[in-house]
Amino acid sequence: MNMKKILIVAVALVCVAALIFGGIKLFGNKDIENVEVINVTDRLADEATAELEEMGFRVDRQEAFSDMTPGAVIRQDPESGTSVPKGTTIIIVVSKGLENIVAGAEISVPNSEVVSLGGQSDTTTSAPGSKTSSNSGAPANTSTSSNSGAPANTSQKSGTSSTTTFSAPTSSTPTTNVNNVTITYNAMKGNVSPASHTVAQGSNITLPTPNRSGYRFDGWFNGEIGGIRIGGAGDSYKAMATTTLFAQWTNKTTSLLDLTPRRFALSALPVIKTDVQDAFGNKYDYALLCTASGEFRNVNVSCIYDLDSKYNTFSATIVKYTNIKSNQQTLTIFGDNKPIYQNIKIHETTGAYNISIDVTNIKELRVEMMDQCPGENNEERGFIIANPKLLLN
Secondary structure (H helix, E strand, O other), X not given: OHHHHHHHHHXXXXXXXXXXXXXHHHHOOOOOOEEEOOOOOOOEHHHHHHHHHHOOOEEEEXXXXXXXXXXXXXXXXXXXXXXXXXXXXXXXXXXXXXXXXXXXXEEEEOOOEEOOOOOOOOEEOOOXXXXXXXXXXXXXXXXXXXXXXXXOOEEEEEOOEEEEEOOOOOOOOOOOOOOEXXXXXXXXXXXXXXXXXXXXXXXXXXXXXXXXXXXXXXXEEOOOOOOOEEEOOOOEEEEOOOEEEEEEEEEOEEEHHHOOOEEEEOOOOOEEEEEEEOOOOOEEEEEEEEEEOOOOOEEEEEEEEEOOOOOOEEEEEEEEOOOOOOOEEEEEEEEOOEEEEEEOOHHHOOOOEEEEEEXXXXXXXXXXXXXXXXXXXXXXXXXXXXXXXXXXX
């Protein structure tokens, strides 16, 4: 009886385990998103790492000697086009440049002529059974030097190849070459000094500050348009490879003509015109008009602009459009539904005047214009907001 109970319990445990395992197989990975690996070979390692990490991958950066530009990606694993889960580690192998040959190093030379370093005599190693020549008259495969008694270059034959040891030149101490890289700065219609930096590979440099009148500097990028932001003015940048960085800019002045308003009108549509002339003969590039004629006695127009807290100042010129009399002309400007400017006596002004309003942190700008006229007035009348602009710091 006890045996039966034990058997039943064992079978039950096996069933439960099978259900758990099956559930893991069915549901355990359903929330893992697969992403296709992009190709980052031949690109700078910093750029490749940033883009892969942005896609949700981890990056294991390794280095190897190569004839490719130092800092460029030689190969990657997994290869591009492979679909793997987010969080997978992508191995990128980065070029260290060509390997320097130092004195005393041994290399294998297959049946070819070896020219000794440091101005010492030449040794030619031939295939087995062939003659082996030496300029110094020494035994085959051995060359001696007459320079200051320096050790000879020796070549030992092994099969069809030889291993040659190069002795150090007697006139100088061996040194390791340092690769220099140049970072060039393209200010993109601006000015920058210095225009470039040439430094030892791996050195940290300070990115310069460019200038362009009327524009805000957004940073140094690896492309003229778009691309990856490398850093801002004064930031530290590790120079791994010769490259060009591009300044990107934002125009500090935006015309209302460049923005698409969300319009609504109480009695008439707002009108935007170019090449506008006011009641006093002044000309403007463009203007927002509140005008009417004929049976329209009271005109109310309104425009809403989405600023999204991008701007700091709204500026414009306010002036009468014609000299036809109006009982009242009013301009009210709202920022996020709160009045930030108002003039209810534009009809009494005798010339144009300028306004400058702080719109810092304002998301929505609403411009309301109103004109009231005598009933007998059938000619076009009203006022204009000339050359309205939004400014950045």
